[in-house]
Amino acid sequence: MSFFRLKDLIRAVRVCKTAADERGVIQRESAAIRTSFKEVDSQDARYVNIQKLLYIYLLGYPVQFGQLECLKLVASPKFADKRVGYLGVTLLLDEKQDILTLLTNSLKTDMHSTDDYIVGLALGTLSNVASSEVAYDLVDEVERLLDSPRSYLRKKATLAGVRIIRREPELFTPFLHRAKSLLGDKHHGVQMGAVALLAEMCNHTQEALDEGRRLVPVIVNQLRALLGSGSSPEHDVGGISNPFLQVAILRLLRVVARGSQHAADELNDVLTLVATQTDSSKNVGTAILYECAVTALAIPSEQALRVMAINMLGKFLGNRDNNVRYVALATLSAAVITEAPSVQRHRATVIQCLRDNDISIRRRALDLSFALINESNVKPIVTEILRVLPHADLEFKPSMVYRLSAAITLFGDSLEWRIDNMLRVLSLGGKYVNARDMFKFIRLIALEADENLQRRAARISFALLERDVSQEKMVVAGTWLVGEYADLLVARSNNAAAVAASPTSPVGGLDDDDLDILGALGKPLAKKGDSPDSSGSAPVLAALDPSEELPQAIPEPADIVRLLSAIAGSSVVSNSSRHIALTALAKLSGRFADSSATLASIRTALGKHTQSMDVETQSRAVEFGKLLSQELDAVRTGVVDRMPAPEYTDVPYEEYVLNPTAMRMKALTIIKRPAMQPVDFVEGESAKEAAVRAAAEASKQSVVSDLLNLMDEAPAAVTASQPATAAKPVDALADLLGSATLSSTSPPTKTAAVHHVASPTESSGGFATEGLDSEYDIYNSHGLRITLTPSKKPTLPTVVDLLATFYNEGEMAVSGLNFLVAVPKSQKLQIQPPSGQHISVGATVTQLVRVSNPTKTAIRLRIKLGYTVDGQAQENMFEYNGFPASVV
């Protein structure tokens, strides 16, 4: 059964009650169409069949068998047939299919047609599906049509040009010659196409970029014409003349002026004009202003313009439209790298957006808030973020508490403030704190805090735990603190003064009120255990205001035992918290060894768990019970004494945790002018570029020679120049210097200098004074360029961080990126996962490789690289040792 017309088929599908019915109808119809293709060779039948087939395709069924028929239909002389045929081609074929080359002839013939509409159809099809081969075959036809007297064809031809350039960038010559005349075309459609075409060429070739820079005055004139009286009223939207063209031109200007101060200066006036003249009350107006701000920030424009751009975006934050706030936050986040002071001015508005109705705006506001944090504003921002933390979306919380920990650690000035705020983080979001951050916090208190701060932390923890035991890491850390510092925790006459100093804390031991609180809270804790539904944080308890002083409690030993045993007995805490609580109880026996009443209550508390179903809980309870028995009095003190501070190397937080865009934006000179302006822009620019290129060449050269060296004599030389006896003093000296100059930027050079002295044989690199924080090209092929940027933290003199940056400079996306590194045995290696495995065109991906190099031998890397580009898997293995000798 075959339905006669398209309409009938659509109706038949629409009345189907079930998916099975629909499948049946489609199957029958597909079979009928297939038969018809075989038996009937008439274009009329084909026309109907292809139409039906395309409908079936849209429903999601396979119709590949119709591809050839589409090509046949295209050959028909009738416009209607061709239209459906070409539509079928664009939908059913993709550029990977060989069959596409069969299309080339039809396209060529149609582009020579006398009927403009048929030429238009062919150009449209070419623009949408052309492959590399088709691009080569038809570029001449497209070129011819660029000069067509019909604007309708010129505009389609420019966009066909865009497609050709995307597939084969080296075909740019004919298009570049016409760029000027096309840009000046009086039809807006042609201008739109010309702008897109020039931008595309500039992205691919330097020659086009140079031409684009020469054309800046022409482009600026077109933009000025748009700002003036309406040159083409039918393109106006909401009283603004062709906003789409304005946006496209601003975007093109961004492409050509990146990295050129000369071009940026030419744009200064027109960008200011756009910013001041555009009506921001309509969406189209904001779209233009937004593009204008992005352009002003992305080129080395003058400071006044950049500030204006930031203020424009700041104003967007107060806009009622979600979309406008969204783009403003995204742009400000990227701009914070270069324009931190101007962005800081809008901090209050950004923080307001943390409470926005739109989750994506909240997410962006959060990112930006963290990116804004520095030494001077860390306190208010952390307080604000802590305030929203309890109400934040679940998916944000883990990253929020992580970044809060990083911000507090990196920027907090006083130890007391850091401890207080880490406690706030734990008490408000302890469920989401990861174990490493919690250990860092405990380590901080055990290692760096003095007795007063340890006491303070323990007292606050005690008070917080009495309020709430639902935040897991708070329970673990707090219980540990209470157990470890129990002797400091209780009231002693000599520290009453310290406690009295803090205004809101209960003064001088337990008075009646405190007893009330303790009495009340001992019970709720137990009650909580009985009723499973109260496991969430009770609203009253969660209302800890981050701007207020933290509560402190000064309990008696008996209160401590009661709290710990309540925690151990609570059913809402995790097993690991319970284990810590039991251990803390055991520790109390050492802290309060002289009070037999306390010991007795500890034994009772432990005794409750000797029958626990959890093996670990039970064994701890039994073992500690045994430990507390009288026959072990002699050894007990040693066992439960204060723990030595944990010894393990701390991995410090990196600043990019707070501002990931900082990682992505390497070449700031492209978008920002240097502080000292060279007098001659053009020459200064090209000279700098030349220098950069020369340096890249040089480093490439040295890679080659070093690689050769590595094969025969280099390893021997390294071991010879670093005798075991000499290595140690160098290390010690380097450590000394590294830690002595914590905040200055000199450690790299100093360590370099030390190294210089120690092993003069290696210092022939010539880079001895620089080397760190600059980019080294290590690989460039198939459009993928990889660089390594070594850097060091002053606190870790033996560790070199190598930031690998993968630039996709080709025109195909790179996927399945796999970057493996090996180092000599004397060095240790840590590889972080990459920021992505897929690099779209023009994007970058970064990956951190950390080399710990205690013997300070030269860094040699063996690299295994795998990726897929254009469907082809690439595998490479190579060595790199092009770092100057100072990078060790």
Added chain:
Amino acid sequence: MIRFILVQNRQGKTRLEKWYSQYSNQERHKLKAEVHRTVASRDQKHQSNFVEFHNHRIVYRRYAGLFFCFCIDTNDNELAYLEGIHLFVEVLDSYHGNVCELDLVFNFYLVYAVLDEMILAGEIQETSRSVILGRLDQLSSLE
């Protein structure tokens, strides 16, 4: 540039699909389902019309039961493309005279014709409603 354009209804049935980048048939199927899941589940009132999608961004707008989605590069101007969607819908509306989903179902090949007059090679080609409509009228008189 625009990577692809999808028009889907609330049930996820595709009413229009146009691919300006290279995607295999399999990828197309996957993307259609994914876009529908991403876009339809969003809160239409309180959320912006932009959503991150793999390495790109989707700009979408809902008209009655239909979602019009443009997948664009992340450095493109979202606000301008949102306006572009509106222009496309306006043109469809004038062309069909008060357009509804059924018009798009029965005349899907005409919807493609409209789109081809407005967007080519992933770039906006013509932004004047009157120019596009005038052209479309001439084209239909040829059939």
